Amino acid sequence: MSQTDIIDLMMHHGVKPTANRILIVNAFVKEHRPLSMTEIETQLESVDKSVISRTLALFRERHMVHVLPDGGDGIRYELCHSCSDDRDDDAHIHFYCSRCGKTFCLKDIPVPEVSLPDGYQAESVNYMVTGICPDCRR
Amino acid sequence: MSQTDIIDLMMHHGVKPTANRILIVNAFVKEHRPLSMTEIETQLESVDKSVISRTLALFRERHMVHVLPDGGDGIRYELCHSCSDDRDDDAHIHFYCSRCGKTFCLKDIPVPEVSLPDGYQAESVNYMVTGICPDCRR
């Protein structure tokens, strides 16, 4: 994903592409996996955590990222390519490595559907496998 | 689940059944759904949060409860009936209501399995549907 693409993406979601914001999107592009606030903070020492917090809130509001549980005890943000502007749909499964604490997208594996009992109305689904990732097994 | 059953369960996991601990297990039995630390704290005003924290850590260690993401941004504990003493396997799906913030067990719906790419080694799976629960739709 080029710098131009990143700026286009932001514009398309009505987000003004400031220097800090571009750095944050770049972090996602570089890692191509869901990141926690803390991970972004560590990777971008120059950016204040309040800016990161507010930026993620903005991205979320504009559906540029979506949120998922991080397998450990917090949440992570995933850059959302395929989402339409007002919905979060990008239903692949995720893998959380309990050794290194990273979360990976398994883009090729769609979330298998289930049918819910009467009365339950689904909005989104999260399928998370916890275990050991290839890197950590070596 | 009777008081005797609760005590048996604790003994079976090598947990001494003190008054506080019985209260905490009772909270799970009463709600029969996964609870967050805060929910337990609210329900049991008489029990200090440090005791709840330590008790949950103990239960977890002894595989009397297991942990799952709470759909919002924290974690919840679920009383584990069917788990063996040293493994957490109780694979049904969960439903998180984004209106009332409660998490429900859909015990009848097993988690559909997927096959992972080479190198990924699964330990546990979490399938969580977010949406509106029957009570909140009324």
Add this chain to the structure above:
DNA sequence: CTGGCTGTGCAACTGAGTTGCAAAAATCTT
């Protein structure tokens, strides 16, 4: 250039959860 709006950086705050520690309760030993 000037006035207003948006974004930024620091510091102070907040709230969930944990830890240190001494008192209380339970258990063991003789």
Add this chain to the structure above:
DNA sequence: AAGATTTTTGCAACTCAGTTGCACAGCCAG
């Protein structure tokens, strides 16, 4: 049963992630 030892409890203090208040900087428009 009395005393010694271990476990559990309750309080307060602390920690850490994340958020908010606020003043200043940067940017665009007239």
